[in-house]
Amino acid sequence: MYKSTHHAIAGAHLHADGKCLFRIWAPLKQTVALHIVSPEERRIPLTRSTDGYFETEVADCPAATHYYFNPDGEGDFPDPASHFQPEGVHGPSAVVDHGTFTWSDQAWENPALSELILYELHVGTFTEAGTFDAIIPYLEDLAAMGINAIELMPVAQFPGHRNWGYDGTFPYAVHASYGGPDGLKRLVDACHRRGIAVILDVVYNHLGPEGNYFNAFAPYFTDAYRTPWGSALNFDGPWSDGVRDYFTANAIHWFHHYHIDGLRLDAIHAIIDTGATHALQYINEVVASYAQQARKPLHLIAESDLNAPRVIQSTKTNGYGFDAQWLDDFHHALFVLLYPVGKEQYEDFGTLAQLAKAYTEGFVHSGEYVSARQRKYGASSAGIPGFKFVAFIQNHDQVGNHKNGERLSVLLSGAQLRIAAAALLLSPYIPMLFMGEEYGEERPFLYFTSHDDPQLVEQIREGRRQEFAHFFGDGEPPDPQDEKTFKASILDWPKRGQGKYQQLLMWYQRLIHLRRTHTALHNFNKTGTEVDVLSESAWSLLRQDETGQSQILALFNLADRPFPYTLPQNTTWICLLDSTMADPQAGSTVNPDVLVLPPVCVLIFASTT
Incomplete structure (x- = not known):
């Protein structure tokens, strides 16, 4: 221990x-x-x-x-x-005996954060069985696609059998119906055998209401603050030392007993601590000490709504010390361009200049006035390297918090999906896919629960009604408590080998392969990324290695009409990928004087010396 x-x-x-x-x-x-x-x-x-x-x-x-x-x-x-x-x-x-499980991952080495291709999944809906063991047969497919890290949505014990996991009330306990402690260990061990790291989503900002007996023992909560989900945890008031230690030890618990490679901390902006050493800084310092003692790298990733560089700055300079944080601004900027109706939800986004800023700086909102917040918001992240950010075009929140759980595959055309994939996987950030994204899964990912308390059930239903009252038309959102809502969200995995789904999967595979093999895409220095806005609906993305000798140039056209473009002169360009082709791998030399971008496409070039 x-x-x-x-x-x-x-x-x-x-x-x-x-x-x-x-x-x-x-x-x-x-x-x-x-x-x-x-x-x-x-x-x-x-x-x-x-x-x-x-x-x-x-x-x-x-x-x-x-x-x-x-x-x-x-x-x-x-x-x-x-x-x-x-x-x-x-x-x-x-009581759990953690000493009896036989691990086979002694030779496992956790990849550097900058090398990860993340794949977020929900254990309950990834397969029909909804267990850790049921995931294992699919790991070969993920590895073949180029995925080398899965991110599990929370697995801590929650009420009932169906839940996203963010209503957990036992942060140390692995959910029983998923397979319990040994089930999680078997999954992690199997992942490591296949070269896949495991990141676990943990919730340190609140605890769910049902089955929450914490107040019977100690002052875990404070009345000084509130979170959007209920009582705030006591990280800075009287008796807060025990609360801080409880969650700090929880982080070590996952690394030590389950060989987890990293944690993603949910909504850290709701962890309020006015003390001299923030609870998040404390957690990061203890984890760093443990990692040094255990002689293995561990990753801590934050979800933060603060747009604050301190989240990923070193604890030595009074930052929180996270290795990386989610970059919501990248998603919002791209999403509204691809799906203009999305401006109803992300009112402060919608221009290509903002997407260009997301690529070259990170935070789009970096101190200017933001209408949705009714104040100036954020600070610049321009000098922070790209491997400090996790970018995505879909995740559980961005899909599940649509009223009907719509994925991009039902909002966009196939051509637009290819553009979105390229925009992400060619970015100077750590990419994360949401389960099923890679083949265009059309089943929704809805919000679901299975609480026993009728009053709580009705509160959740009413909360969902209010949340979507002003978005995406009339009508009731799906009932979270109805088992049909949960079952509708289970992946239809076999379709990834058929028709348009297989073609999109091949597109993702080739993009990931390009990201893995081309040196220009290994440079996370922001100075190696340039974006030119060519029109209201076209832009170029140039990535180059640290020497400037190796370059990748991607040309994006969202319009339904062709767009003429002259490639940079004095360089020979090879077209590597063409999203308009059935076989997107072109591999042909292009005449820079006659290039015309087809409608709704992305062309990807490499320079030759």
Whole structure:
């Protein structure tokens, strides 16, 4: 077990000798009792230790022992740091033996962040079975396409069997219906055997409402702030040390017990901390210390709505210290150009100049007035290298937060989808695909739940109605609680080998191969990226290596009419990919004097010396 002087480790920790250490943080309680309910019922008082923790060591405590904690005789509650909830969020916690799993990834080396081609997926809807094990047979297809990292949407225990995962209430417990702790380990081990890293989405900004027993133990929440999803976690008030340690230890938990290669932290802008050392800085510092001790690189990626460079600046200069952050502005700028109706949702986007800024600087909103926010917003990221950003044209939010969960494949033409793919995969950022994007999956990705509380169910339904009241026409959004909503979102994987779906998949494969093999696309320095706005609907993207000798030039035309263009002189250009061709790999030398861009296309050239 990893130990650190930075933080205590709560939960149940089984040792090789069969003894189990139980520890719970309850600083305002006078007593805490351990109630073991199976295999043999026992009640054992815990001893108060330091910093508000109670603990006891129990002999002859096998794996799968079910237990509760009882603070001050107020009732039995599951362990907030439970590693497994086999009977759901209201049932007993279970002891997990992390020492019995046989790993085969001893030779695995986590790729550098700049080398990743990310693939975001939801375990429950990626396959019909909706389990970790069911994903494994598809890893060969992903690897063949060029994917070398999957990003799992949250897998922490949530209420019921259907959920995006952001309503989890047991951040340490792997969801039971997905396959539990061993299921996740089998998936990670299988990924590593196939050269695929695993990034896990974690939620440190709030906890879901159903099955949330944290207040029974300690002041985990504060009334000083609110989040869009409920009570804010107490990262800076009285007794906040225990909260900070709880989530910091959670990050280590995934790296140590599950061999996870990186974490994506959800909506960090909702983690409010006014202290001298921000909780996110603290987490990053402890993870860096662990990575050094474990002698393996680990990646921490933030989702941030702040447009603030401090998120990815070093902790040594009082930044938060994240390795990278999601770049929403890239998506918004491109999406509105491809789908002008999207301006209803992203009112401050819609010009090619903004897309050019997204390519060459990163943040589009970098201090100017933003109508949607009714204030000046953001700061410049112009000098920050591209590998500090994750870009995408679709993700779970951008698809799922359309009223009917529409993917780009039902909003755009096939020609536009090819343009979007090239715009992403030729960018100077870490690209991330959303499951099914690569073959144009047309099934939606909807918001779904399976709560037991009728009042909560109705609150969620009403919240969705209000959210979409002003967007995308009339009518009710799909009912999140209806199982049909969930089933409608399951991928139709076999179609990737058929017709237009197979052609789009080949386009993605060739773009990824080009990204992997051409040195100009390995340069993440912003000075190596140039964008020229050619018209209201055409632009050029030039990427070059650090020497300037190797170049990739992509010409984009969104219009339904041809566009004449003269290639840069004194250079011989080879057309590598042509989105208008059935076989997009052209490989022909082009006469720069007669080039005409076809309607709705992208042509990709390489310079030769």
